Amino acid sequence: MTSKFWSETVRRTEPYVPGEQPDIPDLLKLNTNENPYPPSPMVRDAIQGELNRKLQLYPSPTVEGLRQQIGEYFNLQSKNVFIGNGSDEVLAFSFMAFFSQSKAIRFPAVSYSFYPVYAKLFNIPYKTVSLNRDFTIQPECFFQSEGGVIFPNPNAPTGIFLDLESVRDILESNRDNVVIVDEAYVDFARESAVSLLNDYDNLLVVQTMSKSRSLAGLRIGFALGHPDLIEALTRIKDSFNSYTIDRLAIAGGKAAITDSDYFRDTANKIIRTREWTSRELKKRGFHALPSSANFVFVSHYKHTAEQLYANLKEQHILVRHFSKPGIDNYLRITIGTDAQMQHLMEKLDELIT
Numbered sequence: 001m002t003s004k005f006w007s008e009t010v011r012r013t014e015p016y017v018p019g020e021q022p023d024i025p026d027l028l029k030l031n032t033n034e035n036p037y038p039p040s041p042m043v044r045d046a047i048q049g050e051l052n053r054k055l056q057l058y059p060s061p062t063v064e065g066l067r068q069q070i071g072e073y074f075n076l077q078s079k080n081v082f083i084g085n086g087s088d089e090v091l092a093f094s095f096m097a098f099f100s101q102s103k104a105i106r107f108p109a110v111s112y113s114f115y116p117v118y119a120k121l122f123n124i125p126y127k128t129v130s131l132n133r134d135f136t137i138q139p140e141c142f143f144q145s146e147g148g149v150i151f152p153n154p155n156a157p158t159g160i161f162l163d164l165e166s167v168r169d170i171l172e173s174n175r176d177n178v179v180i181v182d183e184a185y186v187d188f189a190r191e192s193a194v195s196l197l198n199d200y201d202n203l204l205v206v207q208t209m210s211k212s213r214s215l216a217g218l219r220i221g222f223a224l225g226h227p228d229l230i231e232a233l234t235r236i237k238d239s240f241n242s243y244t245i246d247r248l249a250i251a252g253g254k255a256a257i258t259d260s261d262y263f264r265d266t267a268n269k270i271i272r273t274r275e276w277t278s279r280e281l282k283k284r285g286f287h288a289l290p291s292s293a294n295f296v297f298v299s300h301y302k303h304t305a306e307q308l309y310a311n312l313k314e315q316h317i318l319v320r321h322f323s324k325p326g327i328d329n330y331l332r333i334t335i336g337t338d339a340q341m342q343h344l345m346e347k348l349d350e351l352i353t
């Protein structure tokens, strides 16, 4: 549909469709890679404390305190840190700040489906880069890009991690363009590209508190990079909305960074449950890609992904199915608690006999 009142920009948009968020009481939600554990108790206390303070006043437009804290956590300074309303906002601002309407950017053909949405919204041409048959990324295909590169690491929805040597090669061969490494799931993987920031002023690392820090509901994402890149993001933000991070989010975000033991513990639990889940799914005839994230990407040798998705939904278990050629026979299953994954296996045993 369209309307005569729609601008050119609206006409060319193809909005991203997020995973369903139905309000069904006994639903087991394994479709949007949320953390099954609640945030640290310190986060709750901090938000409650903030409620009694100055909600009638605007929050800090620079978010300096939280930027400093995130900077310290990564051995960086606040001028290396930009904070946005979820990493989706950070990514959107990054497309505006670093990519151009005259040069094609590159991202993997199987990747986060928000990238083409931003590209269309901002009129940025793009080329998708095919993956190997096993869904691994070929780093060479990103060398000498015309207008820049973006990819998730670990990749989504495959969960496959690209080693830092290959990331370094991509950065090295794109010295005049920005390379965005979207590390939404990196805390469930081996290592972050943050360690490469000292060597590469063209690297922007984007992370989120939505997954490993259990704060999807609070909306805090951040970018780490050279101060020039951070300045560009700040200029975009300040041309758009002065206050993207509210007072409760700032208070909760600070507490989440402070209580890093809690987040490490829960991330490790999820990693252990992921390994168990992959083994159990393989026993049941699934092919599971090697995941370094808080989800697994699987297909079954006999049952189609579409059918399994529908059958699981009838059993009040929601997983993610993308009806996109190449991956339409795969399901992305978020890792929950041990008990939740046990429940999934029991239901699968009934469904795939």
Ligand code: PMP
Pocket (backbone or CB within 6 Å): 085, 086, 087, 088, 089, 112, 152, 156, 182, 184, 207, 208, 209, 210, 216, 220, 221
């Ligand atoms: N990047 C990737 C690869 C993701 O899967 C997601 C979650 N949908 C995001 C970024 C955005 O997460 P958030 O906006 O909650 O930080």
